[in-house]
Amino acid sequence: MFFVDTLEIAGLGNRSYLAGGGRTAVAVDPPRDVEQVLAAAARRGVRISHVVETHLHNDYVTGGLELARITGAAYLVPAGAAVEFARTPVRDGDRAEIDAAAGLALRALATPGHTPHHTSYVLEENGKDVAVFTGGSLLIGTVGRPDLVEPRLTAELARAQHASAHRLAAELPDETAVLPTHGFGSFCAAGGTTGESTTIGAEKASNEALTREVGAFVADLLAGLDDIPAYYAHMGPANAAGPAPVDLTPPAVADAQEIADRLAAGEWVVDLRHRVAFAEGHVSGAFNFEGEGQLATYLAWLIPWGKPVTLLAESADQLADAQRELARVGIDRPTAAATGDPANWVRDDEALASFPRATFADLAERAKDGAVVLDVRRDGERANGFVEGSVHLPLHMLHRRIHDVPAGQVWVHCAGGMRAAIAASLLDAAGRDVVAVDDSFDAAERAGLTVRPA
Structure with a gap:
């Protein structure tokens, strides 16, 4: 009998996994803070014998190297990933025994697309394929984005994503559980995900990578790609170099x-x-x-x-x-x-600053007076509707372009309130008169504020 424990990394929209039998287990795509992986293994009473990476991650610093060091586990990394540390290079078709008593093994499947070297791992129980760890390849309802490595490779990698999805669908039974790393809010996903779990059979029926021909799939995939978080540029090099152990001791206290x-x-x-x-x-x-x-x-x-x-x-x-x-x-x-x-x-002679919050209904009243409305959602969100007359500056651009926000009191909104609060704080710190719209964008339509692109 085998188990698979899912470790949610909610803030990054990712998952890591611990899978094994009664004695030993494998950790898949672990986060940098490895304590939760170690705790999961302790709860199961198993030793981590293998740590595997599906790819060189672009969105977070891995804990794989440190976890392998602590546990003495074999560290399996795709052979095509250029790294500066010792590891066990993995190639298509390689197998690793995870728990002999439970009949558990991992089989590597080359699934390029998210990165050129991306590898999925099939969990076998007594020779039967029971689950596949798909990393940034086949996700729930979508695939991993192909534009994080090199712009000149994006179209080629998009086609590779389509081919890799079809390889997984062709080689694995419909009942095989699909266990991706990305796709739960991660910006590594090429599109929105639906649901919390899936199988190969479910994806064959609904995932556009498996229901559409390659040309149409690639064209729509490339057209829908959003901006890449700036910090991604630093994650790949950090992972290739071999991340240092994390230090979570409290920082110095500031008065x-x-x-x-x-x-x-x-x-x-x-x-x-x-x-x-x-x-x-x-x-x-x-x-x-x-x-x-x-x-x-x-x-x-x-x-x-x-x-x-x-x-x-x-x-x-x-x-x-x-x-x-x-x-x-x-x-x-x-x-x-x-x-x-x-x-x-704050010092004795200073007071705390503040700014007002409002709803879209409040904005509907104020809009008659010519308020400056700032939309900090991303391009793809705005394409589905926006407040008429609003200025558009996605949040990740605002701190460099505050000078582009028109003069006057600024009513700033996003889709739910959190990003508007960040934007309002940036504007407030720059000395602007700001109102944070803390409301769901659905309320903007109910208030009669929205229009759709022509």
Whole structure:
């Protein structure tokens, strides 16, 4: 009998897996903070004998090298991935015994497309294919995006994604469980995913990579690609070099004067509290990236790489969770931090700053007076409808283009409120008069504010 435990990396929209029998197990695409993988193995009472990577990751720093070092496991990495550390190179057709007593083995299948060297791993139980770890190849309802390696390879890799999906569908039984790494909010997915689980048979019936001919599939895939998070450029090199062990010890404590000094020096001070609390009172000049949102993705996307960052949190637990999230994308050591009452984060002669929040119904009333409306959603979202007369600057561009926002009070919105809060904090720090629209975009249509592109 075998087991597969799914480890959710929700902030990055990814999953990792631990699979095995009664004695030993394999870890697939582990996150950099390997403690949860070790804890899962301890709960199962198994030894991790193998750690495998489906590809050289572009969206997070892997914990594979460190996990293999700690456990003494064999570290399996696709042979085509150019890395600077010792590993067991994996080629198409290679097999690894995972738990002999349980009849478990892994078989490598070359599935290029997400990267040229991408490899999926079929879990066999007594010679029967029972699951396949597809990484960034076949996802739930879509595939991994093919444009993260080299622009000149994108079209070729898109065709390879189609071929790899068809190889998986042709070689594996319909009942085989498909267990992808990406596709749960990750920007590594080429399109939206549907559902939490799937099989080869289900994907054959619904996934466009398997229901459409290659030309039409590739054309639509390439047309639908969105912007690439800026920090992705740093993940591949970090993984190729071999990531260092992560240090999650608490950062130095900053008092009000140090926070002020760091802001004056142009460093980033990031407030992790919920957007409602931030709007009600915050350190002037601080930016709001909610610790419970997609912190790692959006902070790593926006911050100039290597810029010192100080974290402000409502509790030590919130701070620790944020450190863990950020370490997963290579933001290893906050320069300093403070927790507790925001009133203690400002000097005695200073007051906390604030800005108002509103709904789309409020905006419908204000729009009659010619308010500046700023839409910070991505291009693909805006293509489905937008507030008439709004200015469009996707969030990841805003910090470099605040000067392009028209003069006047700015009502900023996204699809649900979190990104609008980030944008409002950027505008507030730049001295702009801002209102954060904290509302679902569905309400904009109900308020009669939206139009669709011609």
